[in-house]
Amino acid sequence: MEFIFDPKAIENVKRLIADNQVFAITTHYNSDGDAIGSSTAFAEVLRQMGKTVKVLLPNDYPAFFRWMYGVDDILSLDRHSKEVQKYIASMDVLICLDINQLSRTEDLEQFFTQSNKPKIVIDHHINLQIEADVAFSFHKASSTCELVYHILCACGYEKYINKHVAESLYTGIMTDTGRLDYSSNYPEVYNVMGTLVGMGINKAKIHDKINNVFNYDRFRLQSAVMKDNFTYLPDYHAGYMFISNANKREYNFQLGDSEGFVNMPLCMRDLKFVALFTEYEKGPVKASFRSKGDFPANEFATELFNGGGHFNAAGGKYFGTLDEAIQAFKDGLEKYREKLVK
Numbered sequence: 001m002e003f004i005f006d007p008k009a010i011e012n013v014k015r016l017i018a019d020n021q022v023f024a025i026t027t028h029y030n031s032d033g034d035a036i037g038s039s040t041a042f043a044e045v046l047r048q049m050g051k052t053v054k055v056l057l058p059n060d061y062p063a064f065f066r067w068m069y070g071v072d073d074i075l076s077l078d079r080h081s082k083e084v085q086k087y088i089a090s091m092d093v094l095i096c097l098d099i100n101q102l103s104r105t106e107d108l109e110q111f112f113t114q115s116n117k118p119k120i121v122i123d124h125h126i127n128l129q130i131e132a133d134v135a136f137s138f139h140k141a142s143s144t145c146e147l148v149y150h151i152l153c154a155c156g157y158e159k160y161i162n163k164h165v166a167e168s169l170y171t172g173i174m175t176d177t178g179r180l181d182y183s184s185n186y187p188e189v190y191n192v193m194g195t196l197v198g199m200g201i202n203k204a205k206i207h208d209k210i211n212n213v214f215n216y217d218r219f220r221l222q223s224a225v226m227k228d229n230f231t232y233l234p235d236y237h238a239g240y241m242f243i244s245n246a247n248k249r250e251y252n253f254q255l256g257d258s259e260g261f262v263n264m265p266l267c268m269r270d271l272k273f274v275a276l277f278t279e280y281e282k283g284p285v286k287a288s289f290r291s292k293g294d295f296p297a298n299e300f301a302t303e304l305f306n307g308g309g310h311f312n313a314a315g316g317k318y319f320g321t322l323d324e325a326i327q328a329f330k331d332g333l334e335k336y337r338e339k340l341v342k
C-alpha cells in the first residue's frame with residue numbers, strides 16, 4: 001500500500017507549522033502506544049524546530065510508557081486542569097492524532113471546541129468526523145505512528161527524526177499491530193520499521209519496557225479473570241470476560257492493568273469474537289471487542305455499544321450495570337448469529 005498524500009495538504013501542514021508558534025497535540029482517552037508514540041514524536045519534531053509544544057491528554061497515560069522521551073512534559077486534564085485550559089487558550093494550532101472524532105478526547109473536547117483554532121488531523125480510523133484545516137485519514141495504515149513518519153518525510157522534516165522520535169514511532173507501530181500480528185500485511189510498514197531500527201534504537205529494550213512491566217497483583221488479576229470471569233459460548237464461536245469493581249479492589253487495579261486481556265482468548269482455534277467488560281465506580285461499563293477473520297467487531301460495537309473502531313478491534317460503552325451489559329452482549333450475539341456461525 002502506497003501512501004499518496006495530496007501535495008496541497010502537505011503544503012498546508014508546512015504553512016501552518018511555519019506561520020505559528022504555539023502547538024497543542026492531543027489524542028484519545030486511555031492513550032495507547034500509538035497515541036503516546038505519535039504525540040511524543042510529533043512534539044519532539046516541533047520542539048527541535050523551535051516551536052512551543054505540549055501534548056494534552058484527557059487522562060493520564062499508563063505507567064509503562066514512563067520511559068518514553070518527552071512524556072514528563074505531557075499535561076493531562078485530570079491532573080493539570082488549570083494548566084491545560086491556560087495552554088489551550090494560548091495555542092495557535094491543534095494537532096489531533098489517532099482520533100477520528102474530537103469526542104475521543106472526552107472532557108477536553110469542550111475546550112478545543114471553544115478555542116476553535118486551526119486543526120491538523122492524522123488518523124487511521126474509519127469515518128473521520130473532525131472538521132479540520134488539514135486531515136490525513138488512512139484507515140488501512142498500520143498505525144498513526146506510521147502515517148506520522150510518512151507525513152514528516154513528505155514535509156521534508158526527516159532531519160528532525162532523531163533517535164527519540166524513532167523510538168516513539170517504533171513503539172506505536174509495534175503496539176498497534178500486536179507486534180506485527182495484524183494490520184501490517186504490506187511492505188511500507190517494514191520499510192519504515194527498518195529505517196527506524198537503522199537509526200540505532202534499542203528494539204529489545206523497547207519490547208522489554210512495553211511488554212514486561214507488570215507486578216504480582218496484575219499477574220494475579222489476569223489469572224483470576226481468565227479462570228473465573230471468562231465464559232465461552234461455543235455455539236456462537238464467541239466469549240466474554242469482565243472485570244468488576246470488586247476485582248479491581250482485590251487486585252489493586254492500576255490504569256493499564258487490563259491491557260491485552262481481551263486478546264488472550266483469541267488463541268482458541270474456534271473462537272471468532274470476544275468481549276471484555278470493565279465496571280467503573282462512576283460512569284458506563286467499558287466494552288472492548290476483538291474478532292478474527294471476517295467478523296466486524298466495529299459494526300457490533302457501533303450498533304450495540306455506542307462505540308466503534310477497527311474491523312477486528314473495537315470498543316464502546318454501556319449505560320447500565322455490568323450484568324445488563326453482558327446480557328446486551330448475549331442478545332447481540334443472537335442478532336449476529338449468522339455472521340458468527342457461518
Ligand SMILES: [Mn+2]
Nearest residue numbers: 034098144176
Ligand atoms: Mn492507533
